[in-house]
Amino acid sequence: MTITKERLDLACRRLLALGVPTDFIYLVLIAWWLMSSELFSWKDIQDCGGLDLVEFFSGVGRIATYAHSCGFVSRAYDINHDPAPEGYSTHSELPKRSSFDMNGEAGMLLCIIMILHGKWPGLITTWAVVCSSWSPVNLATSKRTELNPYGDCNNTKVIRGNRMVARTSLLILLTFVLEGYFFLENPGGSVICLHPRLRWCFAAIRRAGAKVYKAGFHMKACGSATEKKTMLLTSSRCFRQFHGKKAKRSGTKKGLCRKYIDSKGRTAYAGTKALKLSQVYPVMFAKSIVKLIPQMRSEGSFTFNLPVETGPSLQEALLGAMKQEISELDQSISEQLLREAGLEPERFAFALDVLKGLSIMKLKVKFQLNQLQRVAAVKNIAEADPTKLMRMKTKLESVIRDLASSSDEINEKFTHGVVNGPSYQSLESRRLRGDRVTAVATERLRQGALGRESKANLGNAARDGYRMIRRSGISWKIPIDTLDYKKVDGSFLTTHFLHPQNILEYFIQHKPMLVCGAQDASEMEMICGAFWSAYKTFHGDHQVFETHSGNLHHCIPLALWGDEGKGKRRSNTTLVALEAVIGCKGKPCSCTDCEPNSDVSRWGPPGDDEHLVAKALRTNMKGHSYLQHWPLFIVPGTLAKDYKGLTHKLVECVSSDLEGLFTTGIQIGDQRWYAALVAAKGDLKWHSKIGRFVRSHENQSTK
Numbered sequence: 001m002t003i004t005k006e007r008l009d010l011a012c013r014r015l016l017a018l019g020v021p022t023d024f025i026y027l028v029l030i031a032w033w034l035m036s037s038e039l040f041s042w043k044d045i046q047d048c049g050g051l052d053l054v055e056f057f058s059g060v061g062r063i064a065t066y067a068h069s070c071g072f073v074s075r076a077y078d079i080n081h082d083p084a085p086e087g088y089s090t091h092s093e094l095p096k097r098s099s100f101d102m103n104g105e106a107g108m109l110l111c112i113i114m115i116l117h118g119k120w121p122g123l124i125t126t127w128a129v130v131c132s133s134w135s136p137v138n139l140a141t142s143k144r145t146e147l148n149p150y151g152d153c154n155n156t157k158v159i160r161g162n163r164m165v166a167r168t169s170l171l172i173l174l175t176f177v178l179e180g181y182f183f184l185e186n187p188g189g190s191v192i193c194l195h196p197r198l199r200w201c202f203a204a205i206r207r208a209g210a211k212v213y214k215a216g217f218h219m220k221a222c223g224s225a226t227e228k229k230t231m232l233l234t235s236s237r238c239f240r241q242f243h244g245k246k247a248k249r250s251g252t253k254k255g256l257c258r259k260y261i262d263s264k265g266r267t268a269y270a271g272t273k274a275l276k277l278s279q280v281y282p283v284m285f286a287k288s289i290v291k292l293i294p295q296m297r298s299e300g301s302f303t304f305n306l307p308v309e310t311g312p313s314l315q316e317a318l319l320g321a322m323k324q325e326i327s328e329l330d331q332s333i334s335e336q337l338l339r340e341a342g343l344e345p346e347r348f349a350f351a352l353d354v355l356k357g358l359s360i361m362k363l364k365v366k367f368q369l370n371q372l373q374r375v376a377a378v379k380n381i382a383e384a385d386p387t388k389l390m391r392m393k394t395k396l397e398s399v400i401r402d403l404a405s406s407s408d409e410i411n412e413k414f415t416h417g418v419v420n421g422p423s424y425q426s427l428e429s430r431r432l433r434g435d436r437v438t439a440v441a442t443e444r445l446r447q448g449a450l451g452r453e454s455k456a457n458l459g460n461a462a463r464d465g466y467r468m469i470r471r472s473g474i475s476w477k478i479p480i481d482t483l484d485y486k487k488v489d490g491s492f493l494t495t496h497f498l499h500p501q502n503i504l505e506y507f508i509q510h511k512p513m514l515v516c517g518a519q520d521a522s523e524m525e526m527i528c529g530a531f532w533s534a535y536k537t538f539h540g541d542h543q544v545f546e547t548h549s550g551n552l553h554h555c556i557p558l559a560l561w562g563d564e565g566k567g568k569r570r571s572n573t574t575l576v577a578l579e580a581v582i583g584c585k586g587k588p589c590s591c592t593d594c595e596p597n598s599d600v601s602r603w604g605p606p607g608d609d610e611h612l613v614a615k616a617l618r619t620n621m622k623g624h625s626y627l628q629h630w631p632l633f634i635v636p637g638t639l640a641k642d643y644k645g646l647t648h649k650l651v652e653c654v655s656s657d658l659e660g661l662f663t664t665g666i667q668i669g670d671q672r673w674y675a676a677l678v679a680a681k682g683d684l685k686w687h688s689k690i691g692r693f694v695r696s697h698e699n700q701s702t703k
Contacts, residue, residue: 003116003178008032009314014177017306018204022321024170031112040113048073050119052293056102056111056168057128059279062286070290075114079107103163111171121179122297126289127168128185128281129192133161136189149194165192169201176205179302181236188216188229205235209305215239220247223282226256236296242288478506483653485646493643497633497650500578500657504556504675505666507630514627515556516582521671529553531582535678544676547662554665554672557581559679560658561629562686571637574647576654577629581678651690 003011008029015025034040045051052072055064061076068074082100097104102111115125133142133151142158144151151158168184175182186192193199202212212235219228227247232239256275262268309317469475481499484492507515508524516531518524532552536545548555559579567573633650640647658677665674680687687693 003032003120007120007178010308011174011177012314013308013310013317014304014306015173016317016321017304017308018173018177018208020170020173020204027109028112028116028174031109032116034109035113035116042117045073045117051075051114051117051123052119053124053126053290054114054118055126056171057130058126059128059281062281062283063126063289066283066286067290067293072290072293077111077114102167103160108167111167112174115171115174115178115180118175118178118180121302123175123178123180124293124296125172125175125180125182126185127172127182129165129168130161131186131190131192133158134165134190134192135187136191139191144191144194146194149191149196162195165195166197169195169197172201173204176208176210176235177304181234181296183232183234183236183239186231186233188231190231193233202233207306209303210235211237213237213239215243217242217245218247219282219285221245222288223284225278225282228278236292236299238292238295238299476503476506477510478502483650485643485649487643493639493646495633495635495639495646495650497653498631500558500632500654500675501661501666503578503630503632504558504661504673505668508666508668508673515580521669524556525553527582528556531557539678542676542678544662548674548676551674555674555676557678558675559681560654560677561681562690563682564686567637569637572640573637574635574640575631576633576651577631579630579681580628648690648692 012025012028015028016022035042051074053064053067053074055061055074055076056078058064058076058078059080061078061081064074064076077100079098079100079102082098097106099106099110101107115123118125132138133155134144139145142151142155142161144158150162153159153162172182172184184192205212212233215232215234217230217232218224219230220226222242222245232242256278257269257271259267259269478498479502480496481502483495483497485495486492504515508521512518512520512524516524516527518527529552532544532555535542535557544552544555559581560576561579562574562576564572564574632654635647635650658675661675662677665672682690
């Protein structure tokens, strides 16, 4: 066999160290045992020492074909390669599926077998994952965002895309532990990196001491008929030679699209059959990839810094990991999680009764674990008898079916409104993507906050939306203050705004991550101190260094942002917001792509913590605006037109509050925090309006 028992044992232990689910490791073992049969032994590949390259989602298989012509042992995998005999389908709702469909059981097993047939070390796997639901032009349909990377889970194509990327992530880790190389290709604007499983995969590789590189280029520079901005994610630094390649703009090749007039008389374009063919890798790109194979193999020795258990047998290690997964599942379906998810008190007790089915199923799992321990009586699971293996597989399948039926039953109750709260699937999704936003928030906002379709009233959509936000518990618990603006006739106009002090106090107490990327107060002090040390090299005359000298680690940098945009009936709506300069994107991270353009020697000794944190800080200028802009007030165009001084009056209220933040601060616990503005952001028209400039571009001479 291409992979020996000893190497299989080491690979499985590495997967355990990376935190890969035990179900996948059992599947790897089953695939290895199947390789001993004549059907999957593939003698021709074993005689050559194993596969050099496997091209997944290959299409016409251009890379694998050219590699074969250069003397490498290569294979291509794509659903189009299956003749699809009668009775088989690529759709999950039918019982029979193509063995070249990765989302199917046989397809996933075949992928694992192909990777296990690779050379150790030196296997190269390519992944051109289907990008239809990840491309920017499809975001309106898939509904994928940074807060909801799974997108619209009612859309079949989106579900298939999620499953495909999740399985690709596990197969990439399998390639990694077998000391191979990989690259994943997708369009330049793809949001595939938002998928939690793929992010977890790359984080696991980095924890092991390896690196994941990103290269962006134009495929036209490699011979493509179209420009096609392309992104490569790879474990080999050889692919850096692609980064930044651009082609001169020369127009699109004729015949790829056609022009027509739609039913409303507008000019529109539609792709032709030739456009689909233009997605094929150009020959120049395939040749470049194959030429990199010797360079990748000569990069250096394999790195895996995570501790790998060698004491217990692999069977005991797997059983221990499975028990840990069960305990984590028990913890995730807990009373605290349900309360955080926004279940109302009167429905909470009923929800717990529904979830009792899980406790029964967990008892069955523990019973099956005891049975498995008696079945596998050998020291190493790789040496288990095939008969015992089949018994183990049967018992595992029975447990999985029972768990699936139980979760489906609970999910059905949530979906059909028996319990007005998040589904089991959304709870599990929330556990996977972290605590940044509750699953119930994502689910309810995705549904439009209208409840059931039969009860939806489009005339009251805004009212129902606000009500759902309040009920789900995702709104800010910040008091809204009022301002009575005196009109010319002596009457008063009541407007609303938020005090910056209340906003900052709320986020420091509940979500310090949004303020400066910190998890707690001690980390906030370190990040703020490092920021001001670095900021002093750029703007040492800022008043903060005189007023708060010696207390800069308790001073939070902020920016004031204002602008006008089109509102109702194209009127100019004014918006003023407070912005976090560091924010959730500002957590220190290792970055070598850019260097500071100031004298870093003035930041302090090169080895101290403050110096290292200052060098690693990032700004908060990118990302979702909901996480970095905190609105202070909004003035509709009709009010701004009728009451010229209203905007200036609100700015004065905000300014006095910001002055108090800078001078006296706010007391939170046993610490006092201050804030200082480092920027007033806005266009020239906005600054001219707020500053009441007389000499500006709006007051030009008419002569």
